[in-house]
Each structure stands twice: as structure tokens, then as C-alpha cells.
Amino acid sequence: MVQKAFLLLSAGVLAAPACMLDRSSNNAVSSSGGSTSASTPPAGGSAGGSTGDSSSNGGSGGSSTKPVAGATAGETITPVSCDAPDSTIIPKDKFAPGYTPDPAIQQRVKSTIASMSLDDEIAQMVGVSYGSSSSPQYYDIQRSQDTASIRGFRYRDASRGMNLGEDMEGAKVEPGYSTVFPVSVARGAAFDLELEYAIGEAIADEMVAAKQTLLLAPCMNLIRHPLWGRAQESYSEDSYHTGRLASAMVVGIQQFIPANAKHYLGYSIEMNRAANNSAMDEQALREIYGRHFRMAVQDGGVASVMAAYNKVNDVKCTNSKHLLTEVLRNDFGFKGFVLSDWWAMPNDQNAGTDASTLKAAAIEAVKAGLDVELPWALNYGQLKSILNTPGSGLTREDIDAAVARILEQKFRFKTESLNGPWGLKTPTTTFVNGAIVGNEKAHIPLAQKAAEMSMVLLKNDNKTLPIPRTVKKVAVLGASVPYNTTEGKGIFNFATDIRTGDLGSSRVFFDPAKGVGPYDGIKAAAGNDITVVTGSKADDARDADFIVVMAGLTAEDEGEEYNGSGDRNSLSLDDKNKNTVQNDLITEVAALKKPMVVVLEGGAPIAMPWLSKVPAVVMAWYPGMVGGKALGRLLFGEISFSGKLPVSWPNNLEELPTFNGNGTTKFEYYIGYRHYDYKKIKPLFPFGHGLSYTTFEYRKL
The missing domain is CATH 3.40.50.1700 (Glycoside hydrolase family 3 C-terminal domain)
Incomplete structure (x- = not known):
């Protein structure tokens, strides 16, 4: 008889998609678990926990496994064809509803665009313009423009609660109280989809109460290195685990308003972020750094994606046709719209850029698939002039396509009215004197539960x-x-x-x-x-x-x-x-x-x-x-501890992948537990480690 503390993770570890590109040493060796550690997931899979019950289409772009009658969750299925676009490993679930456009909404979009002027359409693609900080518009950088009786999106950051500290509606809101949940990496340690869904729903409820209509969450970049300053805003080092939790949050948020999957792609270094270049091969892009975004698209049905500050393979994310169109839209099947991070376009760090340079960047970005420039109209402010120039390379049809993607999501979530109401549901909370109230019996206990679980x-x-x-x-x-x-x-x-x-x-x-x-x-x-x-x-x-x-x-x-x-x-x-x-x-x-x-x-x-x-x-x-x-x-x-590490805990910096905040950084295929397996290094504490007060007894094993 052996009696010891033991960590239980649910079964349901998924095999990597059979159509993944070949990488001979790709399969990680599972650890024996023991008293402190969860089994190491195979490459492309995840340690169990609540997130193990997956319906994700993850893996490499354009490939997935096909459901077979009688198959159970976690069972390896070899597909007859790798081309089945809608195939999954197991049937869809609550946290993976996907998104199928409504033909009636699409027809309404067409009719609306047909009645819009060029100025009206371009206004859909930009944030408000402003000059100095003395301008009232400076306090409105968290929104897009209103035009043609269509309300611009009101944006709020919100990985752990609604940020009411940012300026809004022409005035400073200080301090702006809302419910503060544990940070995302903490919730990654909870390994619980229901919890993440509930938190997404709660924050969105507070958003609608404050008349805000697009939540800039989830942040879902991989924690490839513990020095990253925004690691707290993301869930995990594992793409599958991140994708499942992000999808759950998306589905919760989108019970009310649109969510936003950010920051796409390869953004895991903060210093000099607008100039950094993330170098990666195509397999790493799709299977590691893009897989969780694919899950948010295909499983979560996310309405919008934010293009990151950095470059990927020497091209700015905001201007990369490969990332925004070839991978995100064509391969992942994304049907929403893409917005830039704030001041993330090539010239947004320099307001004095000449017009010809701005025009070139605007043409490239629209053709690449960037639909909205935020928070202002520096580059996209040139769109009308570009379209009035014969042979510019940009057409009215390009603008129509971008605006159609934006309007479809506004109509989908009923956020387009100038006078409200906004969103799919009436909020349970209220917004009074800059603070969310009426949530003491729901949202604050949820924040406590999240802390207990994480x-x-x-x-x-x-x-x-x-x-x-x-x-x-x-x-x-x-x-x-x-x-x-x-x-x-x-x-x-x-x-x-x-x-x-x-x-x-x-x-x-x-x-x-x-x-x-x-x-x-x-x-x-x-x-x-x-x-x-x-x-x-x-x-x-x-x-x-x-x-x-x-x-x-x-x-x-x-x-x-x-x-x-x-x-x-x-x-x-x-x-x-x-x-x-x-x-x-x-x-x-x-x-x-x-x-x-x-x-x-x-x-x-x-x-x-x-x-x-x-x-x-x-x-x-x-x-x-x-x-x-x-x-x-x-x-x-x-209560007993139940949290499990969503990241590997290193012994020292020397054993970790590269981290260069000034120039090009190679974004490796092997990160997190994959890195430790590949390098045959034992971390101080492994991914999935977590003790509890419970003891278990083994007999006749």
C-alpha cells in the first residue's frame, strides 16, 4: 500500500492531428506524474484538467482529424482525408459553438453598404481623430467613429475585469470601479472551462451596463518566457490549453457583445514591441503560435481579432497578408473583422510621417486584411485620397469587403444603434457614478471562487x-x-x-x-x-x-x-x-x-x-x-488547493529559450514543457504541478 499526496487531472489528453507536418522528434515523452506533476502532454495536446474535454480543431492550418461514429473523447482517429474542413476530434460542446453567418444579416449588410457614402464607409474603418491632449477627442480614443446612423464600437480592455480607468465618452473616468478577477494566468492554473465562461459573461455584463460594446479580450499569447511583462494577461505556455480557455471566455463574452482575440501573432516580448521581429517557420506558426487563435475562431466563433505590434518574419502583423488572409481567413476560416492594436501600424509611432508613406502602408494593410486602424486615422485617413487616385491599387470593392466584415459583427451583436440598447442581453448590473453596482451577490463571489481555484x-x-x-x-x-x-x-x-x-x-x-x-x-x-x-x-x-x-x-x-x-x-x-x-x-x-x-x-x-x-x-x-x-x-x-501550474517553473534563465527585446527573436517550436522534454532538462516544477490536502490510497496496481 502506498499513500501520498497526488494531483488528479481528468482524462482526455488528445493525440496530435494525424495530418500535422512531420517532425520526427515531435512527440513528447509522458512523465509518470507522481505526487506533484501531471503527465506531460504529447506535442499538440494538453495535460488534462477540465480543458481536456476538447472539441477543438487545433493543430496545423488546414488539417484536422475526422469524427468517427462510436469514437470517444481522447481516442486517436486516423482520418480518411486530411481535407475535411469541418472535422473535429470529438463532437462540439458548449464552449465550442463556432460561428455560422446569418443570411438575413448578410443581406442587411449588403443593403446598408449600398446606401453608404465613401466617407461613411471609411469612418467605419478608423478610430476618432484627435490632436493634442487638450482636445476633448483625446478622451475618446477607446472608440470608433459614429457614422450613417451607425454607432462606432466602444472598446474596453479587460483581461481581468473592465478597465474604466481609461478615458471615455469625452471625459476622464477616475477611478471607475468594476469587478476585478484574478489575472488570466491564474485562471489558467484553474484548468476550468465553466469558470472562464462565467468570468467572460460577467465582464461582458458589466460592459453593457457601462454602454461599452467590444471587449478587448481574451489576451491569448503564449507565455514562452517568464520575463515577458504581460505574461499575467495570458493563460499558459501551452497552445491547446490556451485555446480552450480563450474559447470558453469568448463564448461567455459573446452572450452579450463581441469579443476580441489578441494579439495575433507571435507577441510575447514587451520591450520595443513595435519594432521586434518574431522569426518562426511555418510549422511553428500554425501548430504552436497560431493554433490557439484557430481554436478561438473555429470553436469560439470570435467576432474580431487584434493584429499585434510586432513583425513576424520581417512583416508587420498589421500588414501581413500571409497572417491576416492566407492563414487567419483562408485556413482558419475566420469570418469576423481584424483591428490593429493601438498605434500598431507601421507609421503610428510617428505622426510626422509623410503622406506618400502613409498611403503605401494603408494600401498594403487593407489588401492584407486589416479592417480597422486604431485609435486614430493616421494611415487610413489617406484612404479617400487613395481611392480618388487612378491606378492606386486599391478599389472601392476592397473597402466594401472590410466594411462588410465590420457591419456583420455589429448587426450580429446588436451594437449598431446610436441610442441603444446595445448587446444581446440586458445586463444584471448597473453603472452609477463611474462604478459598477449590484454585483455583490454574483460577480464578486465569482472572483473569490476563481482565486480559490487558481x-x-x-x-x-x-x-x-x-x-x-x-x-x-x-x-x-x-x-x-x-x-x-x-x-x-x-x-x-x-x-x-x-x-x-x-x-x-x-x-x-x-x-x-x-x-x-x-x-x-x-x-x-x-x-x-x-x-x-x-x-x-x-x-x-x-x-x-x-x-x-x-x-x-x-x-x-x-x-x-x-x-x-x-x-x-x-x-x-x-x-x-x-x-x-x-x-x-x-x-x-x-x-x-x-x-x-x-x-x-x-x-x-x-x-x-x-x-x-x-x-x-x-x-x-x-x-x-x-x-x-x-x-x-x-x-x-x-477548502483544498486545486490549482495546477499552467507554465513550467524554471531553475534558472540559462535553460530557457531566447528572449531578445531589441531586434529579431527566434520563436522556437519547442517552448514550455516541449522545450524541457526536447532538451532533457528537469524544471524546478513541471507544467501541471500542484499539491492538495487530499491523500489517495493505491491497492493492487
């Missing part, structure tokens, strides 16, 4: 956790760490303050009266019979029976490029502050030889030089507005 128990020697109810005093310690970004600066106390993620475009603000941080959450879970204190030094815990040390990354350590944070410099804590204050605190507390746990907050793996000295470690990610409440319940054993 935290990962990395280490638990000698059953240190859960905290015994027999202890008399618990100390919650955390250093106070300064941060400085263009969106704000201050000092963050890890023991008491609530970390929700970076302060870039996906920043979200919650009502302070409704948030719960680590100290408050642990104190609430402890109850009246256990004293809970807080502090910032080891001396503050000398008389405690149990110590919780909170540590992690700040908004300056990692985030989006434009706000002064960007990519991380190293895997270390406090790297950009160039000190060791947090590591020193952990080491000093460990020297007390008391029961303790280190709880890390961050968007990707963090170096742990003190790992051998501490008995328990939890990765909490950025757990949202009530993450402290979830943490308290988990630490005291009210």
Missing part, C-alpha cells in the same frame, strides 16, 4: 498546511516595496495591500470598500480564537506559532511597455529596485525555525533561493479584489 500549492513538507486550529497566534508578514510607473507610484505593503496586476491597458480598479487583502482574509479565516498580527520584520513574528510571509512583484517589476514597467530583468524578487529586501525577510523568518509558508504574488515564475529553507510555498498569482479571502480559506483548510 492558487497553486507548490510545496508542503511535513503537512505544514493547513494551519492547525490549535495555534494561538499567526503573523502575516510582508515587506513594503516602492514602485513607479506612468500610471501611478507608491509603496506596496505585501502583507496588507491588494495586488491585482500591472497598471497598463488592462488595469482595473475595484471599490476599496469591497476588497479583501491577505492580512484581512487570513484574519477572517482564523476566527476569534486565533490572534492574527501583521508586520514587516522577522522580529514581528518571534512569538507567533505560525508565520505567513507575503512576497511578490510590483507593477513596476512587470507590465506593459508604455507605462514604464515592461519585461522583467530577471526572475528575482525586487530586481528593478536592485535590492534583496524580500528574499532577506524570507530567509530571516526561516531562521526562526517556526512553521511557515511563503505566498508569492506575480504573473510568472519567480526565483526562490530560499526554497530548501522553507517548508511550504504557495503561488497566488495576482488573485483579484477578494484574493485575500480566498487565501485565508485555503491556508486554514476550509
Whole structure:
């Protein structure tokens, strides 16, 4: 008889599509699992979890496996033909409805375009124009233009909640409160499709309440390297897992309004993002860096796709016919519209570009398949002049095609009316004085549930956790760490303050009266019979029976490029502050030889030089507005840990793929667990690792 802690992942690992391009060493070797690790997925597949029950058409462009009568989920099926366009491994499910255009809507689109002037059509393809920051229009960069009695899209970023900190409707909205969920990588650790669907639906509900009509989510770039500043906004290093969760979120969002799959394609480096070149071969493009986008298209039926800042194989994503037409539309079957990331077109970083250069970029982009330039009309502002120039290479039919794709999605989701209502459903929440209200009984508990499901128990020697109810005093310690970004600066106390993620475009603000941080959450879970204190030094815990040390990354350590944070410099804590204050605190507390746990907050793996000295470690990610409440319940054993790593945890930077934020970076086929298998390296913690409080007994194996 063997009794040990064990991680259970559901069955349903899928074989790679039989029509994939040949790569002789492509099949990863499955690990034996053991007490901490899920089996390593085969190339093209995924570790199980809730996302293992797939209906995805993933894999290489133009190839898939065909359903066979009597086949079960996870069964390898060899297709008779690799050309079947609508074939899948298993039947479609709730999270993979796909999209079939409505002929009545298509006819309405044709009729509408026939009645539109050229000016009206071009207005559909651009954001609002603006001059200096003193212009009222500057506060409207989150929308497209209204024209011909058709409302422009109102855009909001939202990987973890609706960003109401951005300017909108001609005025600043500060702070703009909405529900803040755990970041996407945390939800990737939950491996739960129902959860992701529900979060997508909840954020979209709040969007409609605020009269916003296109959610710029999900962010679904692969976490190919832990230094990426926006790793927190994506789900995983695995294309299949990412595709399943992204599709679930898309379907949830699109119960109300259009979703947006971003950033297409090969965007996983933040610094110099507008100039970076992602070099990859065609197999890597389709099977690794494009597969999850294909799933969002074919399974999720996503309405729109965002073209990324970077280049792929020396061509800007916004202007790449290969990416936007040949792969996305022709091979993946995308029927929605493509918009640029904000200022992502070739000349958008330089407003002084001459007209001839702007025109050339505009022609190339329209021909490539870019339908909307955002947030302004720098390049596409030249479209009328181009069309009035004989032999320009651009025709009215090119404009008609782009506008048709835009209008089809506006009509599909009923967002076109100037006066509303907008969206497919009436929201359950309301928007009052810049804040979402009426969600306390639905969305905030959902945020807590997501935090509970996403935290990962990395280490638990000698059953240190859960905290015994027999202890008399618990100390919650955390250093106070300064941060400085263009969106704000201050000092963050890890023991008491609530970390929700970076302060870039996906920043979200919650009502302070409704948030719960680590100290408050642990104190609430402890109850009246256990004293809970807080502090910032080891001396503050000398008389405690149990110590919780909170540590992690700040908004300056990692985030989006434009706000002064960007990519991380190293895997270390406090790297950009160039000190060791947090590591020193952990080491000093460990020297007390008391029961303790280190709880890390961050968007990707963090170096742990003190790992051998501490008995328990939890990765909490950025757990949202009530993450402290979830943490308290988990630490005291009210519920068990169930999170699993959606990324491999490295031993050091030297063992990882290249990461070059200035020039060309080779985007390898083997990333994440594939990289570790291929290189025959054992990570510190493997993809799928996660302990729980449950024990299992084996007999007669």
C-alpha cells in the first residue's frame, strides 16, 4: 500500500492531428506524474484538467482529424482525408459553438453598404481623430467613429475585469470601479472551462451596463518566457490549453457583445514591441503560435481579432497578408473583422510621417486584411485620397469587403444603434457614478471562487498546511516595496495591500470598500480564537506559532511597455529596485525555525533561493479584489488547493529559450514543457504541478 499526496487531472489528453507536418522528434515523452506533476502532454495536446474535454480543431492550418461514429473523447482517429474542413476530434460542446453567418444579416449588410457614402464607409474603418491632449477627442480614443446612423464600437480592455480607468465618452473616468478577477494566468492554473465562461459573461455584463460594446479580450499569447511583462494577461505556455480557455471566455463574452482575440501573432516580448521581429517557420506558426487563435475562431466563433505590434518574419502583423488572409481567413476560416492594436501600424509611432508613406502602408494593410486602424486615422485617413487616385491599387470593392466584415459583427451583436440598447442581453448590473453596482451577490463571489481555484500549492513538507486550529497566534508578514510607473507610484505593503496586476491597458480598479487583502482574509479565516498580527520584520513574528510571509512583484517589476514597467530583468524578487529586501525577510523568518509558508504574488515564475529553507510555498498569482479571502480559506483548510501550474517553473534563465527585446527573436517550436522534454532538462516544477490536502490510497496496481 502506498499513500501520498497526488494531483488528479481528468482524462482526455488528445493525440496530435494525424495530418500535422512531420517532425520526427515531435512527440513528447509522458512523465509518470507522481505526487506533484501531471503527465506531460504529447506535442499538440494538453495535460488534462477540465480543458481536456476538447472539441477543438487545433493543430496545423488546414488539417484536422475526422469524427468517427462510436469514437470517444481522447481516442486517436486516423482520418480518411486530411481535407475535411469541418472535422473535429470529438463532437462540439458548449464552449465550442463556432460561428455560422446569418443570411438575413448578410443581406442587411449588403443593403446598408449600398446606401453608404465613401466617407461613411471609411469612418467605419478608423478610430476618432484627435490632436493634442487638450482636445476633448483625446478622451475618446477607446472608440470608433459614429457614422450613417451607425454607432462606432466602444472598446474596453479587460483581461481581468473592465478597465474604466481609461478615458471615455469625452471625459476622464477616475477611478471607475468594476469587478476585478484574478489575472488570466491564474485562471489558467484553474484548468476550468465553466469558470472562464462565467468570468467572460460577467465582464461582458458589466460592459453593457457601462454602454461599452467590444471587449478587448481574451489576451491569448503564449507565455514562452517568464520575463515577458504581460505574461499575467495570458493563460499558459501551452497552445491547446490556451485555446480552450480563450474559447470558453469568448463564448461567455459573446452572450452579450463581441469579443476580441489578441494579439495575433507571435507577441510575447514587451520591450520595443513595435519594432521586434518574431522569426518562426511555418510549422511553428500554425501548430504552436497560431493554433490557439484557430481554436478561438473555429470553436469560439470570435467576432474580431487584434493584429499585434510586432513583425513576424520581417512583416508587420498589421500588414501581413500571409497572417491576416492566407492563414487567419483562408485556413482558419475566420469570418469576423481584424483591428490593429493601438498605434500598431507601421507609421503610428510617428505622426510626422509623410503622406506618400502613409498611403503605401494603408494600401498594403487593407489588401492584407486589416479592417480597422486604431485609435486614430493616421494611415487610413489617406484612404479617400487613395481611392480618388487612378491606378492606386486599391478599389472601392476592397473597402466594401472590410466594411462588410465590420457591419456583420455589429448587426450580429446588436451594437449598431446610436441610442441603444446595445448587446444581446440586458445586463444584471448597473453603472452609477463611474462604478459598477449590484454585483455583490454574483460577480464578486465569482472572483473569490476563481482565486480559490487558481492558487497553486507548490510545496508542503511535513503537512505544514493547513494551519492547525490549535495555534494561538499567526503573523502575516510582508515587506513594503516602492514602485513607479506612468500610471501611478507608491509603496506596496505585501502583507496588507491588494495586488491585482500591472497598471497598463488592462488595469482595473475595484471599490476599496469591497476588497479583501491577505492580512484581512487570513484574519477572517482564523476566527476569534486565533490572534492574527501583521508586520514587516522577522522580529514581528518571534512569538507567533505560525508565520505567513507575503512576497511578490510590483507593477513596476512587470507590465506593459508604455507605462514604464515592461519585461522583467530577471526572475528575482525586487530586481528593478536592485535590492534583496524580500528574499532577506524570507530567509530571516526561516531562521526562526517556526512553521511557515511563503505566498508569492506575480504573473510568472519567480526565483526562490530560499526554497530548501522553507517548508511550504504557495503561488497566488495576482488573485483579484477578494484574493485575500480566498487565501485565508485555503491556508486554514476550509477548502483544498486545486490549482495546477499552467507554465513550467524554471531553475534558472540559462535553460530557457531566447528572449531578445531589441531586434529579431527566434520563436522556437519547442517552448514550455516541449522545450524541457526536447532538451532533457528537469524544471524546478513541471507544467501541471500542484499539491492538495487530499491523500489517495493505491491497492493492487
